[in-house]
Amino acid sequence: xxxxxxxxxxxxxxxxxxxxxxxxxxxxxxxxxxxxxxxxxxxxxxxxxxxxxxxxxxxxxxxxxxxxxxxxxxxxxxxxxxxxxxxxxxxxxxxxxxxxxxxxxxxxxxxxxxxxxxxxxxxxxx
Amino acid sequence: xxxxxxxxxxxxxxxxxxxxxxxxxxxxxxxxxxxxxxxxxxxxxxxxxxxxxxxxxxxxxxxxxxxxxxxxxxxxxxxxxxxxxxxxxxxxxxxxxxxxxxxxxxxxxxxxxxxxxxxxxxxxxxxxxxxxxxxxxxxxxxxxxxxxxxxxxxxxxxxxxxxxxxxxxxxxxxxxxxxxxxxxxxxxxxxxxxxxxxxxxxxxxxxxxxxxxxxxxxxxxxxxxxxxxxxxxxxxxxxxxxxxxxxx
Numbered sequence: 001x002x003x004x005x006x007x008x009x010x011x012x013x014x015x016x017x018x019x020x021x022x023x024x025x026x027x028x029x030x031x032x033x034x035x036x037x038x039x040x041x042x043x044x045x046x047x048x049x050x051x052x053x054x055x056x057x058x059x060x061x062x063x064x065x066x067x068x069x070x071x072x073x074x075x076x077x078x079x080x081x082x083x084x085x086x087x088x089x090x091x092x093x094x095x096x097x098x099x100x101x102x103x104x105x106x107x108x109x110x111x112x113x114x115x116x117x118x119x120x121x122x123x124x125x126x
Numbered sequence: 127x128x129x130x131x132x133x134x135x136x137x138x139x140x141x142x143x144x145x146x147x148x149x150x151x152x153x154x155x156x157x158x159x160x161x162x163x164x165x166x167x168x169x170x171x172x173x174x175x176x177x178x179x180x181x182x183x184x185x186x187x188x189x190x191x192x193x194x195x196x197x198x199x200x201x202x203x204x205x206x207x208x209x210x211x212x213x214x215x216x217x218x219x220x221x222x223x224x225x226x227x228x229x230x231x232x233x234x235x236x237x238x239x240x241x242x243x244x245x246x247x248x249x250x251x252x253x254x255x256x257x258x259x260x261x262x263x264x265x266x267x268x269x270x271x272x273x274x275x276x277x278x279x280x281x282x283x284x285x286x287x288x289x290x291x292x293x294x295x296x297x298x299x300x301x302x303x304x305x306x307x308x309x310x311x312x313x314x315x316x317x318x319x320x321x322x323x324x325x326x327x328x329x330x331x332x333x334x335x336x337x338x339x340x341x342x343x344x345x346x347x348x349x350x351x352x353x354x355x356x357x358x359x360x361x362x363x364x365x366x367x368x369x370x371x372x373x374x
Contacts, residue, residue, distance in 0.1 A: 116316060
């Protein structure tokens with residue numbers, strides 16, 4: 001049943017958030033440190049485990065897949081509920097920093113990628 | 127008319143499904159027919175979202191009573207839930223391969239954004255350490271900015287600017303990723319993870335990658351979510367201390 005998949009997803013989500021919250025408390029921040037990241041790792045691990053044991057039925061998987069197809073619609077709703085007016089009127093500083101810092105980050109992506117594949121090639125040849 | 131709005135408001139989430147569904151349909155139609163699929167439907171849909179948010183208030187379009195459900199559909203709970211679900215397509219062996227380099231790009235990306243963002247602010251008149259750090263943190267993601275600002279006690283004006291920077295960043299990333307992906311070499315899981323780690327901005331990275339190649343979303347989103355965590359961890363602490371030391 002699809003709900004099994006949704007339930008697995010929910011369990012990973014909640015455990016991940018709990019971990020993130022505990023980590024946030026540990027570092028004295030009011031935030032959730034990487035809860036989503038933990039949840040994703042957990043889902044990947046659970047999925048790998050179930051696949052190996054051959055107990056993940058396609059119908060169960062569909063319950064999770066439904067939510068991943070809802071991702072873009074949810075992001076659309078999210079962007080529709082941002083405070084865009086403030087983002088635009090927050091002054092030139094916001095615009096300059098936003099634009100320059102972002103493109104600077106972009107520029108470093110191919111560099112690190114190259115570095116990574118070089119390292120990977122070296123590791124493989126060893 | 128009033129009764130009608132009341133019904134929409136009361137069933138906000140359901141109405142939000144309808145609204146987003148219509149936006150998606152129109153956007154994908156425009157993408158296919160008008161731009162010949164050159165501009166991805168997802169990018170158009172998200173831009174439409176931002177445009178209609180402009181006509182709303184503090185909570186974007188959700189400030190308008192009938193559209194209150196949009197805040198629930200686009201809120202952190204369902205957003206995180208659907209982000210996590212995209213991990214189903216990721217394979218653990220790929221992630222292991224990127225282990226060290228993923229961590230490296232996380233730290234690297236946070237430090238780069240922080241100091242470039244902070245420096246620009248410095249030269250535009252925000253010369254105190256707290257503003258430098260908060261605005262620099264905002265250049266990571268729109269969550270890191272306010273978390274850092276609140277942690278070190280920056281002014282609310284600076285915090286608002288840091289949120290704005292994060293939003294602008296996520297918009298730029300969302301819209302430009304599909305166009306730049308090829309040039310930046312983002313076509314495999316490893317480069318997607320590096321991209322997510324360096325650029326951060328979970329919403330921007332995953333939306334941008336979704337419009338580029340859906341299969342890459344979980345890899346980019348995985349490191350991008352850790353980018354926010356990394357930012358919240360080191361911006362108000364180590365990086366702030368360094369800034370304090372330099373600006374003294």
